[in-house]
Amino acid sequence: MRGLARVVAMAAGLGLAAVPAAAQSASAPPRVLLDVGGTLLGGGSLGSTDATYTTPTGASFTLFSTAQSWGSGAGVTAHLLIRVKPRVAFEVSGSWTRPELRARISGDFEGAADTTATETVSQFLTGAGVVVSLTPRGKWTPFARGAVSWMRHLSSDQTLYADGVAADLGGGVRYAWKNARGHVKPYGLRADVWMSVRSGGMALAQRSRIIAPGFSASLIFKL
Amino acid sequence: MSRSPLQVRRRAFAAFAMLIATAAAAPAVVSAYLTLGTTVNGRTVMTRWTSMPVKYFVTNRSIPNVTANQFQTVVAQSFSTWSAVPTATVSATFAGFVNAEPVRDDGATVIGFQRHDELERTLGVTSFTLDRTTGELVEADIFLNSLFDWSTAAGGETSKYDVQSIVTHEVGHLLGLGHSLLGETELRPTGGRRVLGKRAVMFPIAYAVGTVLDRTLQDDDVAGISTTYPTSQFLHDTGSIAGKVTLDGAGIFGAHVVAFNTKTQAMVGAFSLTADGQFVIDGLTPGVYVLRAEPLDDADIASFFDANSKVEIGFKTTFHPKLVTVPRGGAGHAVEIKVTRK
Numbered sequence: 001m002r003g004l005a006r007v008v009a010m011a012a013g014l015g016l017a018a019v020p021a022a023a024q025s026a027s028a029p030p031r032v033l034l035d036v037g038g039t040l041l042g043g044g045s046l047g048s049t050d051a052t053y054t055t056p057t058g059a060s061f062t063l064f065s066t067a068q069s070w071g072s073g074a075g076v077t078a079h080l081l082i083r084v085k086p087r088v089a090f091e092v093s094g095s096w097t098r099p100e101l102r103a104r105i106s107g108d109f110e111g112a113a114d115t116t117a118t119e120t121v122s123q124f125l126t127g128a129g130v131v132v133s134l135t136p137r138g139k140w141t142p143f144a145r146g147a148v149s150w151m152r153h154l155s156s157d158q159t160l161y162a163d164g165v166a167a168d169l170g171g172g173v174r175y176a177w178k179n180a181r182g183h184v185k186p187y188g189l190r191a192d193v194w195m196s197v198r199s200g201g202m203a204l205a206q207r208s209r210i211i212a213p214g215f216s217a218s219l220i221f222k223l
Numbered sequence: 224m225s226r227s228p229l230q231v232r233r234r235a236f237a238a239f240a241m242l243i244a245t246a247a248a249a250p251a252v253v254s255a256y257l258t259l260g261t262t263v264n265g266r267t268v269m270t271r272w273t274s275m276p277v278k279y280f281v282t283n284r285s286i287p288n289v290t291a292n293q294f295q296t297v298v299a300q301s302f303s304t305w306s307a308v309p310t311a312t313v314s315a316t317f318a319g320f321v322n323a324e325p326v327r328d329d330g331a332t333v334i335g336f337q338r339h340d341e342l343e344r345t346l347g348v349t350s351f352t353l354d355r356t357t358g359e360l361v362e363a364d365i366f367l368n369s370l371f372d373w374s375t376a377a378g379g380e381t382s383k384y385d386v387q388s389i390v391t392h393e394v395g396h397l398l399g400l401g402h403s404l405l406g407e408t409e410l411r412p413t414g415g416r417r418v419l420g421k422r423a424v425m426f427p428i429a430y431a432v433g434t435v436l437d438r439t440l441q442d443d444d445v446a447g448i449s450t451t452y453p454t455s456q457f458l459h460d461t462g463s464i465a466g467k468v469t470l471d472g473a474g475i476f477g478a479h480v481v482a483f484n485t486k487t488q489a490m491v492g493a494f495s496l497t498a499d500g501q502f503v504i505d506g507l508t509p510g511v512y513v514l515r516a517e518p519l520d521d522a523d524i525a526s527f528f529d530a531n532s533k534v535e536i537g538f539k540t541t542f543h544p545k546l547v548t549v550p551r552g553g554a555g556h557a558v559e560i561k562v563t564r565k
Binding site: 053105109112115155160 | 405406407418419420421422430431434436481483485486488490509510511513514515517539540541542543544545546547548549550553554555556
């Protein structure tokens, strides 16, 4: 949560310093928007690995097999949107989720019961991207979005961390329910869906890249 | 320490027996695999050489198919295998040929062949002399049993045991390592055990004749020697898993715990070495591990522990339901592996 707090604080600070909200007209789309909400990141398979011994002929002798995967993880997210052209905005974002790293263990030579061993990991993502707004339909504004993020995984006992990267491509919609005035006023809602390629981080397998969907819903504030 | 092609012969060596007796009572467990230890002033210390290089002699005696020079060359290669481990500070020097027998308390470390008809299942033996005030090794002798047929051929020879493989195992003992349990065996109808598969040179039962696989150290061997003679970089770069194995809520002695890194496929094992079931697996690459606890049922208990030790083998092989993370230079939270009766 501290990581998220830093992201939000940084985002709010940037927004306030960049554009005084009072300079905007009531009818123009706001230049700086901050949204905070919940997110769900999908998981995926990381492949399988066998624990093996070597037979007298040099062949592999499987002691047990494992299949590794990331589970989905829910958490919180925030985006700071800074409009640089009428339909183009630069965005910085951050999220914190708690996916589960899993190893399904089976086929033990000595008959140990099949088990799924797990570790819940804190996953922090912070990145930057571009949002292109499409033609508004009333109070609904659809958009497309692409972003690249730096990713950190932290073990539940906070003794092990590993870093990676993520790239997102997707879109969503903003719903402006009113023309808010002044600083930090609720402005509307935002929903995003995307596909994410995540690579690196805490790895359970030689392959660490997964492609997974993501979803978020958040409350927009006009800064 | 003896090594058998068929079955480990019951042969108790003072240093090894001391390790078990003291480790079972000491509050701090001896580290991963089995390293040899002794009690000094009431605390368990690792039995090891305190100065390098280890100076060794080779018996100037040939046997059929292996000359003394061939034997010395292979012994040097075996020492080189251990000294090549980059995370350990091990070195050895050949001091010359001698007529002295190995296994004599003469202050000289001697390696050679001896014929022991009574050891019909023992390929090699390592014996030690140590300073009981410090735990320091002062002499270690190795003999290979010339009752068997031996070969130094580069690729091994059918129906002959590979000298380099067996010497590499015995040199591991000479340097202070005990046996590893990373292997599976089956009982032979005629007695003894046959290796189905293994993942450690220090497994107590040798591969069959003609096999040269034990010339190459495995992850468990490397972790063991590096923990015994660590470089500063090794201590900085690797971590540990510590915990205990319990049965019906009580700790058990002698449970074998294996840490498996699903990313690197490395396997390193250790035993619970206290009455309350504590174990430590050192020398692990930082990462995420699967933990598996199993009873000591793939080799003779006497090749690991003193015959009087109360080794618990009446439990089912069990996986820990949590993945365990290993940080660099330390250990994560202690784990408890709960096993159930067979």
